[in-house]
Amino acid sequence: MSAATTSVPADARPLGRPLTANRLPKWAPAAVAAGSIALGCGIGVLGGLESHIQWGLISAVLFLAISYLLAARVEGRRQAKDRLATSMVWVAFILAVIPLLALTIYTIQQGAEVVNGNFLTHSMKGVLNSGPGGGIYHALIGTLEQVLLASLIAAPIGLLTAVYLVEYGRGRLAKAVTFFVDVMTGVPSIVAGLFILSLWNLALGFNYSGFSGSLALAILMMPVVVRSTEEMLKLVPNELREASYALGVPKWKTILRIVIPTAIGGITTGVMLAVARITGETAPVLMLVFGADYINNNPFDGPQQSLPMYIWQQYAMVNNDYGYARAWGAALVLIAFVMGLNLIARGIARWRSPKAGH
Structure with a gap:
């Protein structure tokens, strides 16, 4: 029997270079x-x-x-x-x-050369701007109180707004709320400061205080909380809601006991990231808090210092080597604070994320 030669059809031939072609080393x-x-x-x-x-x-x-x-x-x-x-x-x-x-x-x-125990535990009261010494204790107190008040205002309002949009929102009102949340996300910080200055300080007659700055920071924080919470609530499976409804649980209790606890990790992460976002704001604090070189533990009465404004004052107004050194020291503390908030947010997200097999 003669050996038959087989020919490969044209349409069966590989196109281009074969998958087993040469490869570059790793x-x-x-x-x-x-x-x-x-x-x-x-x-x-x-x-x-x-x-x-x-x-x-x-x-x-x-x-x-x-x-x-x-x-x-x-x-x-x-x-x-x-x-x-x-x-x-x-x-x-x-x-x-x-x-x-x-x-x-x-x-x-x-x-690093400036940050030490004395720098963290002393204020600028009685310290010459043109000389050494001084610290950021008054600015740390102001920043912590202003950010805490802004969080206490913005977090509940943002959470409830997100719950409304996801669980109840229908029709024109929900669309209008979503539109204004999107608009507020892009509002410059100086605009929020001008709004609070016009309404709270000029129209209503309140004095400069840390609380005035907290109101402006809350405006900047609120849309971030709404957006992040809304996305987390949408990730909760509808099967959990339907199972709760099938057992006769009211909708409000289902949201309170099932939906929010399921998404609490993502919600907390969003709030922490929003806090980190407002911590470094300077413009609204400069307009509304007015700054002080002494320790003011009452955010509702009188001017108060904050870390971003302290950095600006030391770098732009003092304008000497000692001021530059204090500004860089405060900037290092501020970066460490924001980095710590981000690490906490990541830890909470990993801790509360669903585990495989659970």
Whole structure:
């Protein structure tokens, strides 16, 4: 019997490069990155570019180009496009992280020399702005009290508004509430300060105080709480609500006993992130709280200091080395405070998140 030759039909042949084509080694991206950085620095030196940012941008462009060309040469154009997209994601990530790291490291370098027990437990009363000494105790007290009051105002209102939108909201009223929440999310902080200044201080006649600043901060915090809580409540399965209704439980009790406890982790995380968002606000505090160099433990009477305003005053108004040092020290404490709030929010989210198998 003669051996018969079989021919593969044209429509059955693989298109393009086969899936078993050559692949770049795992160390190739790292090698390309190192070579791109070296080449970018060399171009910067030869071109007389003094800014290291320009060196970094040149290195990033070279990394993208070399990665694509090398992958297209070895693996084919389809895989090269995939590597190009991955490289662009990594470059964008690095470009976002580098400024944050630089800011954090520089703040630690500038502020670590000032932050100590005396700095944290003393105010600026009786201290010359042009001389050494002083601390941020009065600003810490003011910030904690103002943020706490704003949270006590905004958190319940935001939670109840989100419950209404998810559980009860229908028709034009719900659409109007959603629209205004979206508008308030983008309201500049200076506008919130002007509103409270016009209504609370000028129209109603109240004096400058920490509570006035808390009202403006609550306006900024409220839409963040509403949006985050609304999304968390929407994630609660409807089966839980229906099972509760089937047992004859009223709707309000179902929301109170079933829906909110199920979403409490996400709700708490949203509130903590909203608190972190308002902690560093300067404009409304500057307009409404008015600042003070002494300790004022009563947020309802008289001017009160806060960390953001303290930083601005020491850096812009004092304008000497001692003021700069105190400003950087306060900035380091403020960053640590906000970072701590974010870590607490992440811990609560992980603690309250559904576990596999439960």
